[in-house]
Amino acid sequence: xxxMTQSPSSLSASVGDRVTITCRASQRISSYLNWYQxxxxxxxxxxxxxxxxxxxxxxxxxxxGGSGTDFTLTISSLxxxxxxxxxxxxxxxxxxxxxxxxxxxxxx
Amino acid sequence: QVTLRExxxxxxxxxxxxxxxxxxxxxxxxxSGMCVSWIRQSPGKALEWLALIDWDDDKFYSTxxxxxxxxxxxxxxxxxxxxxxxxxxxxxATYYCARIRKNGDFPEYFDYWGQGTLxxxxx
Numbered sequence: 001x002x003x004m005t006q007s008p009s010s011l012s013a014s015v016g017d018r019v020t021i022t023c024r025a026s027q028r029i030s031s032y033l034n035w036y037q038x039x040x041x042x043x044x045x046x047x048x049x050x051x052x053x054x055x056x057x058x059x060x061x062x063x064x065g066g067s068g069t070d071f072t073l074t075i076s077s078l079x080x081x082x083x084x085x086x087x088x089x090x091x092x093x094x095x096x097x098x099x100x101x102x103x104x105x106x107x108x
Numbered sequence: 109q110v111t112l113r114e115x116x117x118x119x120x121x122x123x124x125x126x127x128x129x130x131x132x133x134x135x136x137x138x139x140s141g142m143c144v145s146w147i148r149q150s151p152g153k154a155l156e157w158l159a160l161i162d163w164d165d166d167k168f169y170s171t172x173x174x175x176x177x178x179x180x181x182x183x184x185x186x187x188x189x190x191x192x193x194x195x196x197x198x199x200x201a202t203y204y205c206a207r208i209r210k211n212g213d214f215p216e217y218f219d220y221w222g223q224g225t226l227x228x229x230x231x
Contacts, residue, residue, distance in 0.1 A: 001171055009140075009177070032215040032216075033215070034215070034217040034218075036155075036218075042223075043204055043206075043221035043222065043223055043224055044155065044204075044218070044221060045221075046217055046219055048213060049217040049219075050215040051215075055219070057165070060200075062142060064182060072126040087154065087155055088220075089155075089217075091215050091217060092215075094216050095143070095145070095160040095168040095216075096157070096170070096171065097145070097157040097167070098157065099154055099155040099157065100154070101154045102155075102191050
């Protein structure tokens with residue numbers, strides 16, 4: 001199975017900060033990488049698919065990049081509603097999907 | 109408007125069989141490319157993909173859990189059912205169903221999720 005890692009596991013930031021989260025796959029997965037946001041008690045929400053495509057309705061401050069094994073999720077200017085946990089997920093080995101361990105973004 | 113909703117018991121005893129139902133609307137599982145997956149999340153932990161069923165009734169399972177899982181669909185009722193045998197306290201988790209649309213070789217993603225149902229395994 002393809003293993004996914006994320007760094008950092010958590011970070012503290014302030015409103016207005018630029019935040020970058022990294023996801024790494026254990027083998028090359030081309031651009032088969034998605035990002036989700038999850039708030040406490042809620043289901044995950046799709047933010048970015050195919051590494052860099054913004055899901056409809058998601059604010060443009062979210063962006064994704066990378067290919068192969070290394071990927072990033074960037075929030076250009078952190079907003080109060082962005083404090084949450086973020087997960088990457090690979091779909092290269094479909095349908096044997098795997099998620100990363102998550103990155104929690106909290107208030108500094 | 110696409111919606112999914114999970115239902116099932118909140119409490120199950122160890123060694124019992126857990127049966128969860130995902131009832132969805134806004135799409136049909138008989139439409140080419142449509143799939144429904146089950147994903148779980150143990151308290152405070154990451155997401156774990158469990159199983160998928162597609163429009164052609166093909167079924168796929170997590171490598172680590174495949175001997176205990178069965179996924180099925182009732183297209184007329186817009187439902188997908190997941191059964192897990194011989195449950196253990198480590199299976200305590202929130203269970204989600206989510207939709208995937210396959211589109212050739214284009215990367216797949218979970219675009220709609222249910223709100224999740226918490227299942228506790230305890231005697």
